[in-house]
Structure formats: C-alpha cells, structure tokens
Amino acid sequence: MGKDHDRENGNVEAMRTETLVIHGDDDRTNDYTVAPPIYYTATFRAQDSDEFAEMAGTPRHPQYYTRYGNPGHQRVEKIMAELEGTETALVTGSGMGAIATAVLSLVGAGDHVIAQTRHYMSTAKIMDELLPRFGVQVTLVEQADIHAFEQAIRPNTKLIMVETPANPTLVLTDLAAVAKLARSHGILTIADNTFASPINQRPHDWGIDMVVHSATKYLGGHHDLTAGVICTSHDLAERIWHTHISIGSVLSPMDGWLLLRGLRTLPLRMERINANALALATFLEQQPQIERVYYPGLPSHPQHELAKSQMRGFGAVIAFAVKGGYEETERFVSALQLPFNAVSLGGVDSLVVHTAAMWSGVMSEEQMKVAGIPANFVRFSVGIEHIDDLKSDIWKALQAI
Missing domain, CATH: 3.40.640.10 (Type I PLP-dependent aspartate aminotransferase-like (Major domain))
Structure with a gap:
C-alpha cells in the first residue's frame, strides 16, 4: 500500500x-x-x-x-x-x-x-x-x-x-x-x-x-x-x-x-485481511483433512508468479477442497463457530460457504462443472479476527469430518 x-x-x-x-x-x-x-x-x-x-x-x-x-x-x-x-x-x-x-x-x-x-x-x-x-x-x-x-x-x-x-x-x-x-x-x-x-x-x-x-x-x-x-x-x-x-x-x-x-478504513482492513488470509491458507495446506488449497498468495497456486506481478496483496478469499465428498464438507462447515455461514465476502467478519450447496440453487450441474465447482469445495472469506482464533476454530471443525 x-x-x-x-x-x-x-x-x-x-x-x-x-x-x-x-x-x-x-x-x-x-x-x-x-x-x-x-x-x-x-x-x-x-x-x-x-x-x-x-x-x-x-x-x-x-x-x-x-x-x-x-x-x-x-x-x-x-x-x-x-x-x-x-x-x-x-x-x-x-x-x-x-x-x-x-x-x-x-x-x-x-x-x-x-x-x-x-x-x-x-x-x-x-x-x-x-x-x-x-x-x-x-x-x-x-x-x-x-x-x-x-x-x-x-x-x-x-x-x-x-x-x-x-x-x-x-x-x-x-x-x-x-x-x-x-x-x-x-x-x-x-x-x-x-x-x-x-x-x-x-x-x-x-x-x-x-x-x-x-x-x-x-x-x-x-x-x-x-x-x-x-x-x-x-x-x-x-x-x-x-x-x-x-x-x-x-x-x-x-x-x-x-x-x-x-x-x-479500506487500506487498514485490507492490510489485516491480506495477512490473515495468507497465514490461514498456509495453515490449511498443512492439514491432512484438506485435499487442496487455492489461494494466489501460495507458491503452490499454478499462477502464483502472475499473481505476484499484477497484485500487491492477495485478498480475503481462500478456496479449498475437503477430503471426502459433499457430506464431509457439510459436516466441516457446520462445525465452524467463528465464521458465519453466509454469502458475500470482504468484510470484517469471516464468512464461509459450502460452494456446491450455495450455487446449486441457481446453476445447473453442467454450469457448475464448467465453473469448476466440485461437491467438496469450500469458500472462506477471511475477516479481521485474530489469526490464532481462526486457526483454532478451523482445526476443531476438521476433527468433526
């Protein structure tokens, strides 16, 4: 900034x-x-x-x-x-x-x-x-x-x-x-x-x-x-x-x-959100219950170099796939206590959605397939809460799978 x-x-x-x-x-x-x-x-x-x-x-x-x-x-x-x-x-x-x-x-x-x-x-x-x-x-x-x-x-x-x-x-x-x-x-x-x-x-x-x-x-x-x-x-x-x-x-x-x-307060919020999201994405990659994490700030992202060249920070949204299928993902999302199970992103509160559940009402199976949304996909918008509290909440929810 x-x-x-x-x-x-x-x-x-x-x-x-x-x-x-x-x-x-x-x-x-x-x-x-x-x-x-x-x-x-x-x-x-x-x-x-x-x-x-x-x-x-x-x-x-x-x-x-x-x-x-x-x-x-x-x-x-x-x-x-x-x-x-x-x-x-x-x-x-x-x-x-x-x-x-x-x-x-x-x-x-x-x-x-x-x-x-x-x-x-x-x-x-x-x-x-x-x-x-x-x-x-x-x-x-x-x-x-x-x-x-x-x-x-x-x-x-x-x-x-x-x-x-x-x-x-x-x-x-x-x-x-x-x-x-x-x-x-x-x-x-x-x-x-x-x-x-x-x-x-x-x-x-x-x-x-x-x-x-x-x-x-x-x-x-x-x-x-x-x-x-x-x-x-x-x-x-x-x-x-x-x-x-x-x-x-x-x-x-x-x-x-x-x-x-x-x-x-946009610059101040984004500074905290960017830091929280990168730390949380790194944490998620280390969890055995997570199949894959998608976040442009991670070196594992296939377009990480492009992200570094055209972005100054990588934002709130982390996408990740939970090992298992629709039911395991639902249990994980339901077990979370801090993030609200709600649509939207980019606010002071963390929000989480089971993406397949959210989009199934407005998109056909074919449209979801084209958009690359599998049954075990989660979208997590990181807020400005303390990062240790977010990590703890996610770790506990992963034990419920």
Whole structure:
C-alpha cells in the first residue's frame, strides 16, 4: 500500500492511499462538517428557471435528482476514481447493477462478447442467458489461456469481460495481455476487480478500459450495504450513465454514505485481511483433512508468479477442497463457530460457504462443472479476527469430518 495519487485540482500534494481515502473527497467550501452529510432527498430545488435548465441538461449533475446523481455519491465516485487510477467513477445500487449497466451500454444486437468460463454466477447468467436474448453472441474462454482470447476474436467483437481472481476458484487472468490484445483490435475491456480490491490490484494500470466492483464487499467492508461502482473514462462513464438512469440501478443516499464511511478504513482492513488470509491458507495446506488449497498468495497456486506481478496483496478469499465428498464438507462447515455461514465476502467478519450447496440453487450441474465447482469445495472469506482464533476454530471443525 501507499502508492501516490494525484488530486484532481493539482494544487494539493499527492496523497498516499491511507490519506486519500480520508481526504480525497474533501469539500471544505460548501459546509463546515467533519463527517459528511447524508443528502437524503430524491430531488433538489433550483433558484430560478435558468438554474433548473442547467441542472436538467447537465449529465450526472449531483443536485438535480438522485437517480441522476447525489452529492454523497459524488464523494464516493471521486475517491474510487483515484483509488483505481481512472478519470471518473459511477456508483450503482449493486455490483450486478454495475456489471449489467456497463455491459448493456457497450453492446447491442449483432455484437460479439468474449467472457470467461469462470465468472460470478450472476455475471455468468448475463453471458449465458440475457445477452443472447438480445441478439448478442457470447464466446466463453479459459481465462488462463491468452491464446483462447485471441482465437475467439471475431470482426464483430466489441467487448472482452474478465474477472480476476475469479469467483470462486481464484483462477487469474493476465490483465496486461488481455488489454494489449483487445486494444490491438479496437475492443473495449471490463475487469471485475471485486475479489482483489483497488488496494491489491488496479486493472486500469494494466490497460483495462473499465473496472467494476461489487462495493458490497471490501469497499463497504461491514456487510451492511449493497452497492456497485464503475471506474472508467469520462466519455465511457457518460455513455453508461444514460443507460443507468433508464435502467434505474440507483444507490440510496444512505448506502452511499455507508460506502463512503467504509472506504475510510479500506487500506487498514485490507492490510489485516491480506495477512490473515495468507497465514490461514498456509495453515490449511498443512492439514491432512484438506485435499487442496487455492489461494494466489501460495507458491503452490499454478499462477502464483502472475499473481505476484499484477497484485500487491492477495485478498480475503481462500478456496479449498475437503477430503471426502459433499457430506464431509457439510459436516466441516457446520462445525465452524467463528465464521458465519453466509454469502458475500470482504468484510470484517469471516464468512464461509459450502460452494456446491450455495450455487446449486441457481446453476445447473453442467454450469457448475464448467465453473469448476466440485461437491467438496469450500469458500472462506477471511475477516479481521485474530489469526490464532481462526486457526483454532478451523482445526476443531476438521476433527468433526
């Protein structure tokens, strides 16, 4: 952590990440509050008809109508753009709101999209089911094989969608290689950076055009909000914004405020989470009841060198296979006491899911097979608890298998 970021106005010294998340949205000209206010209003008043016309005609105006923008949202967007190194950002009501809005803004009937065989399940459904309904062709490729991306390109390819590390198998995509390939063919790229966070990875630094997040995860950090973020150029953000206000994936003022508060501690939380997860992954590899551990920070990960080259930390999520099958895995997960048996990731609390049990309700057996999810697969999102307590709890649960 600690990479310098330039302030938009250019008059303030470049700030390191820990300072940026505290002061990157300072607005000392408009109010005297230390804690930012919550602009809990659907609409904003104009002083006269000329001002109203200006408000109504300005894309992303922060004080016209909250579906169009909100001063609290603008604060989040400023920090997120600087964290990801993009020109601007746009907040949405959920991570899937960000992904769906971005994708639907960039492609139409007759276009072709390249995506990965491994994506978050709802992203996979957009590629498998939604886009084909609107006449968009989709080719899924093995994300670890850059040649598969190249071979999938067609004259009508408009977009390449990647996710790295991928949910839940933690397979990586070479961001620089995909970005270079796409740009040589005039293709736009989107990277889902949810599993990494901008503290651990900045896809735009490697040439990716657009970075999306489920801000419900690391960015909020406390399992108490639902939000999404799109980080990109001014031109692409305005293009996406026009779709956004039509689809209506709007972030509430309260969730926007909670997200801003969560961002204040993001670097500190990620430092602890990264350390905990690497220690726990190493511990799990040493347990005889564990068949295999998947974590990019481990030397045993087949893409460990790629992880070290494009990531600054390896995140909260550890995937591992329990020896045995579905029933043994269920016993292990049920015996855990500290982590909550709940979906999501990236918060202060550790969370655990038996992945096959979680995804079986929304994915077919064939889709799960393609995604690489066996019956004995566990996804563990490490929180900020003391590492010795986490190790002890896992060791006890393993004895229940």
